[in-house]
Amino acid sequence: PLEIFGKIITSSLSTYSRFGETMNKTILLTMLSLGISVASRMKFWNIGAEGQIIAGGICASYFALFHSGWNHWVLVIVMFIAGAVGGGLWGLIPAWFKTKYDTNETLFTLMLNYIALNIIVFLREGPWRDPGSQGYAKIARFDKNAALDKVFGIQFGWIIALVLLVLVFVYMKYSKQGYEIGVVGESQETARYAGMNVRKVILRTMFLSGAVCGIGGMVQATGSDVTLTTAVAGGVGFTAIIVAWL
Numbered sequence: 370p371l372e373i374f375g376k377i378i379t380s381s382l383s384t385y386s387r388f389g390e391t392m393n394k395t396i397l398l399t400m401l402s403l404g405i406s407v408a409s410r411m412k413f414w415n416i417g418a419e420g421q422i423i424a425g426g427i428c429a430s431y432f433a434l435f436h437s438g439w440n441h442w443v444l445v446i447v448m449f450i451a452g453a454v455g456g457g458l459w460g461l462i463p464a465w466f467k468t469k470y471d472t473n474e475t476l477f478t479l480m481l482n483y484i485a486l487n488i489i490v491f492l493r494e495g496p497w498r499d500p501g502s503q504g505y506a507k508i509a510r511f512d513k514n515a516a517l518d519k520v521f522g523i524q525f526g527w528i529i530a531l532v533l534l535v536l537v538f539v540y541m542k543y544s545k546q547g548y549e550i551g552v553v554g555e556s557q558e559t560a561r562y563a564g565m566n567v568r569k570v571i572l573r574t575m576f577l578s579g580a581v582c583g584i585g586g587m588v589q590a591t592g593s594d595v596t597l598t599t600a601v602a603g604g605v606g607f608t609a610i611i612v613a614w615l
Contacts, residue, residue: 389523393593394605396526397422397585401609403537404456404581409613410541411574412554417463417478418582418606420485421456425583426590427488428455430508430597433515433590434497441514448515448587449529456583457576459485464575468568482606489599497597510596517592524592533581550574582606 381391401418408415428451432444439447463477492498492508499509517525541547553560553570560567590597 385522392523392527396524396530397589397593397605398609398612399530400526400533400585400588401582401606402612403533404578404585405609405613407537407541407550407581408460408575408578410554411550411571413464413467413571413575413578414475415460415463415478415575415578416475416607416610417460417481417579418609419602419604420478420482420606421459421579421582422586422589422602422606423482423485423489424459424579425452425456425586426597426601427485427492427586428452428583429587430497430511430590433511434509437512437515439514444515445517445591448591449584452583452585452587453580454583456586457580459583460575460579461572464572468571482602486599486602489597489601492597493599508597511591515591516595517588524588526588526592529584529588533584537581546570546573 380387382388401422404421405415405418429448432439432448432451436444436447459481460478462481463472463474466472466477467474494506497508499507501509519525520528541550549560549565549570552563552565553567553574557567560570586601589601594601
C-alpha cells in the first residue's frame with residue numbers, strides 16, 4: 370500500500386506540469402463541492418452540477434468568442450458574472466418545479482445534465498462551429514485576451530476558488546440566510562412556523578448553488594481548456610457530490 374500511495378503522490382505532484390494539472394482539477398472540484406454543499410445543507414439533492422458547469426461555461430464562452438476585443442479585465446468580470454448567472458438559472462429550473470409541483474429534484478437535476486451537454490453539441494455543430502476546423506466539428510479556441518491569467522504558473526481560478534471557499538463558509542455559518550438554509554433542511558414545517566418563506570429559501574439557495582458551479586464552468590472553459598467542449602465538466606460534478614459530503 371505504501372508503494373501505491375507513493376506512486377499516487379509522485380504521479381500527481383512530482384513535476385511542475387503534473388502539479389499544475391492536479392491543481393486545475395482541484396480548482397474545479399473545490400468549486401463544485403462548495404456549490405453542492407450549499408444545496409445539500411438544505412436537503413435538496415443537487416445531482417446537476419455537471420449541467421450547471423456547462424450552463425456557466427456556455428454563457429461565459431459567448432463573451433469569450435464574440436466580445437474578445439473588450440478590455441481584458443472588463444471581459445473577465447463579465448464572463449465571471451455570465452458564468453454565475455448561467456449556472457444559477459440552470460439550478461433554478463429544478464428548484465422552481467420542486468416548489469411548484471413537488472418534483473423529484475434528484476431525477477430532474479440529473480436529466481438537465483444531458484440537456485445542457487447537448488446544447489454544447491448543437492452549438493459545436495451549428496452556430497459556434499469553428500469555420501477553420503477543416504471538417505472536424507469544434508468550437509474555436511478563445512483569443513488570448515479572453516483567457517484567464519496565470520498566477521505562479523497556474524491559472525487564476527485557484528484564487529477564485531479560495532475566495533469562494535471563504536465566502537461560502539461565512540455565508541453558511543454566520544449569515545441569516547445561511548441559518549435559514551439549515552432550518553429548512555432540518556424541517557420545512559419548523560421553518561414555516563418560525564415565519565420563514567420556505568419557497569423563497571429553496572429558490573435562492575439553488576440559484577446560489579448553481580451559480581457557484583457555473584463559476585466553475587467559466588473557470589474551466591477560460592482558464593484550463595481555453596475553449597468550450599463537451600468535456601468541460603468531465604464527470605467532476607459527480608465526484609464533487611462525494612467530496613461535498615466528506
